[in-house]
Amino acid sequence: MDLALLRTFVTVHRAGSFTRAAALLGLSQPAVTSQIRTLERQLGRPLFLRRARGVTPTTIGDELAHKAAPHLDALVEITETGLDDESSLRTLHLAGPPEFTAERALPALTELTGDDGQPFALRASFGNAEETLEGLAAGHHDLAISTVRPRGALLTATALCDEEHVLVAAPRWTDGIGATAAPGADASTLEHVPVVEVHESLPFVSRYWASVFDSRPATSGTVIVPDLRAVLACVVAGAGLAVLPRYLCAAALERRDVVALHEPAVPPLRTYFLVARSGTLAVPHIARAHAWLSQAATSWC
Structure with missing residues (x-):
């Protein structure tokens, strides 16, 4: 059987679409x-089975994919690293959201790359959950960090940690808000505060409002920047309120560059998953990086 045909088949199976x-x-x-x-x-x-939107594998298709995919991935690994294990430096390709990957995963893995045991080279790329999971399924990455748990059996997900979301603003915005620091605060008292977000759809603020206030935010984004680190910088500068992961704004909270505008009894959480293609955790350097990140994540929660 032609391996090129199998590679195309596995890619279609993972992508769910010929296109x-x-x-x-x-x-x-x-x-x-x-x-x-x-x-x-x-x-x-x-x-x-051809559908209006993409394709669905038959039972035979699923069975073939589960049998063939790990072996095809192993062949790709061999071609990328070469046949001489003594002289080849393995390369780990990691993908994930820019802020979490930069602040959490890369520092941990950089420590591991310098280990004398089995060092490896590291290549990282940033993207949203859909982009990183598609790239992982297509073989462009070895590991992916995602806030979405993938479906199907061809990708294996391990929960890394939960991030707590905090509603923050520069201290000057607390004037006139006052009561919002109480657990039962009314979101209407925040309506006059500008919103800083990563997208026009206000993904972080909308999720927080729905979870904590059981409502939608009444205002649109005043400042939109596609990176949470830039959001934090704008908030510190006084641009308005934002919802940020606690790990990202913890130092700013401690310095009182920003303050929490609300302290709900149960803060909103979002789970990060470490994802690999099924079968690739048998590859030593991928397994080692996976185990190292999983261990490091125990101190991130």
């Missing part, structure tokens, strides 16, 4: 369709 698989493989959509049809003719069985 997305074609983009990941650098092929045209008709070429991907043709390769899948060729493989189906060779096997004498359909591998996918």
Whole structure:
């Protein structure tokens, strides 16, 4: 059986779409369709059911993917690292959200890369959950950090830690708010405070309002910057309120560069997952990095 056909098949299975698989493989959509049809003719069985939006694997398709994917990943690993284990420096490709990856994962892994035991090179890329999981499924990354637990059996997710979200602003904004520091505060007292966010949809503020105040924020974003570290910088400068992970603003809270505007009895949480392709944790340097991050995460919660 042609390994190129299997590689295309596994990519389609992971992507859930001929079009997305074609983009990941650098092929045209008709070429991907043709390769899948060729493989189906060779096997004498359909591998996918065509839907209005993408494809769904048949039982045979799922079974073939679960058997073939780990071996194809292992072959990619061999071609990337070479055959001479004594002279090859393994490279770990990590993807995740920029702030958490930069503040948490990379410092931990940088310590591990200098270990005399089994050192490896490190390459990191940033993206949202959808981008990182698609890249992982396509074989572009070895490990991914995601706030979304992937579906299916081809990606294996391990919970790393929960991040607590905090509603913060520069101290000057507490004038006239006062009561908002109480657990039962009314969100209406915050309506006059500008909002700093990472996106126009206000993902962090909206989630906090829904969880704590059981409502939607009444104002739109005044300052929109696509990085939580930039959000924190704007808040420290007095631009308005924001909802930030506690790990990111803990030092600023301690220095009173920012203050918590609300202290709910149960703060909103978001879980981070460490994700690998099924079967790749048998590769030593990936397994070692996975174990190291999992251990380091016990002190992040």
